[in-house]
Amino acid sequence: MVRGLAPELNRAVDLMPLFSAGELSEGAFRQMIAMEAGVDASDVLSFDLFLVDHTGGRIWGYKDEFVSAGHLDDLQSAYAALKAFLASDNDSDISVYACFDNEEVGSNTKQGAMSTFLRDTLVRINSALGLSEDDFHRALAASMLVSCDNAHALHPAHPEKYDSTNQCRLNGGIVIKEAARQSYCTDAVSRAVFEEILSARNLPYQVFANRSDMPGGSTLGNLSNIQVSMHGIDVGLPQLAMHSVFETTGSRDTALGIQALLAFYDADIVISEADSIKIS
Template sequence: MEKKLANELVDFIYASPTQYHAASTVKEMLDREGFTELFEKDSWNLKSGEKYYLKKNDSAVIAFEVGTGSVIEDGFRLIGAHTDAPGFRIKPNAEMKVEDQYVRLNTEVYGGPILSTWFDRPLGVAGRVALRGESPLKPEIKLVNINKPVLIIPNIAIHMNRSVNEGYAFNKQKDTLPLVGFVNEELEKKGYLMSLLVEELGVNSEDILDFDLFLYEYNKGCVMGINEELISTGRLDDQWMVFAGIKALLGSEKIKATKVMVCIDNEEIGSLTAQGANSNLLRRFLERVVIALGGNTEDFFRALANSVMISADLAHAVHPNLPEKHDPTNRPKLGMGPVIKIAASGSYSTDSVASAIFMEVCNKAEVPVQKFVNRSDVKGGTTIGPMSAADLGIPVVDMGAPLLGMHSVRELASVKDNFYTVKAFTEFYNIK
């Protein structure tokens, strides 16, 4: 069962090369389970025990099951994760000729990828394309996945960069541009990238108005290791937690509280977008749910007072080659269960109350739980947790499954931790 679940995760991530595809994959899972799609422009009429979801900007999804009790008295049971991952975004007017022989694409870095891991790997292109629609105010949107090895970022030979293994500062405008291929007169007239999009989408080039396109590693992830105990794939941060949360929502029982799975976008670049955690999207959504169930703003605040949230991202496992990078007494390991993340700076939202809640959830699920705190002389990252806690004013525990190689093009996780996390999330949704 654990290996089957791990392969499901690998398949989910491979079907989701961008945040847009992750949202689409989640939508397909929800549709199969009888969830009803809601739209912001419509008036909502929600019913007790029924299942719904809302998409935002093609890249964020909020799925929920209305509780059998009172949303005011029983509140919301929330899990939040993000659909985006660090990488490279293609710029407009992207094609660049070099030496009258090579064609490269001009890109910009999205988030904080480990740049060196992207070199010498076959890369695909995916994202969304805006096409001319019936009205200038309503372009037609199509997702695209050029699932072919069409690009590569080649390294320069070590003979010309002798110090590369002693540490090299990559220039994001020069060193990391992907190679398309050789100069071709016919393609040059049509545009290399445009030709790929036209062929993939079956549309006219003049109907393509703009795009949001990203590079991704073409090769699929895998379950690996001597005993097949490891998962090697990109975008575990944070599509793994999206997958685990959706699996838990679909596999959980009906309860009095309203269960919510929040798949948000743009965490890797600060969340300050209409579909990010540093917006009013979640707050506005939850208030609309209360109103659609017959409540008012006062009832919404009362519902929040009875709510709790898990901010689900990834946590740093102790690295076998560099164990000294970790805190002396809090040392999460692969295969030993989900990790509660704590920071005196407030960069994680966990306090003792939120921590105790998640620990009891794990105890009830018979899942081991670990804790992570940064070394005091090392600055850590942050998540959607503090933003959510500050905006909603509810207990939010920051946690994540342990990981090696965070932000690499290939991250490494444990099959057992995938099973543990889904089990813990399911228990969180099941508690009466």
């Protein structure tokens, strides 16, 4: 449940990839890159490369209940949010979809959630509308953020890892995540708003909180709020084997996530004071 590598594994030893059993000589790696890029090895000045599993995703189980693939955390939630954003038709607000990189290594990059990218974009939208700086701050105060990052589903082999009353399960719908230590941006106000939106459409949702003696990681919600402070809630889709090479989620949860996030995008949320919110 704790982010990061298991303590019995050593990154420098146990995760060392094999490239050759002795047939290749020094410089072969750069030559391989050059060959794949269709250039000479001397033309390769620098590179960013990552090991990936190329098995491919699959739906499995006797009733096709499971989906397994790499990087479900957090491409699954990012995909669901994008599909909802594109399907929404809401003239009562300016809807925004933001997809950040580098969350798993801290988000403190120029393209991460801690960067000024979101704020800069919103400032430019505000300016293009002919609005003032004060109008911008008023708009932020009247806005709401939904941060989407997958949640740990209950694993039947390890129920002791989970809080006894705040568990989520595969194919149970979108998950609202809370933490007393404020590692999630959910609070009573934002949770009430989101639950009201889903309940009005009879959409399923679940709640999740870590065991108090097993703190989890943080998500993009609080990090984004450093730059643009507004009401926020952390949600995600339930999954197993988070951060493994081949993660597993429920085959129904992506569709349920799209429906839940579409309901949010379509809602007319009027925030007039710190805790005065009307939904239609």
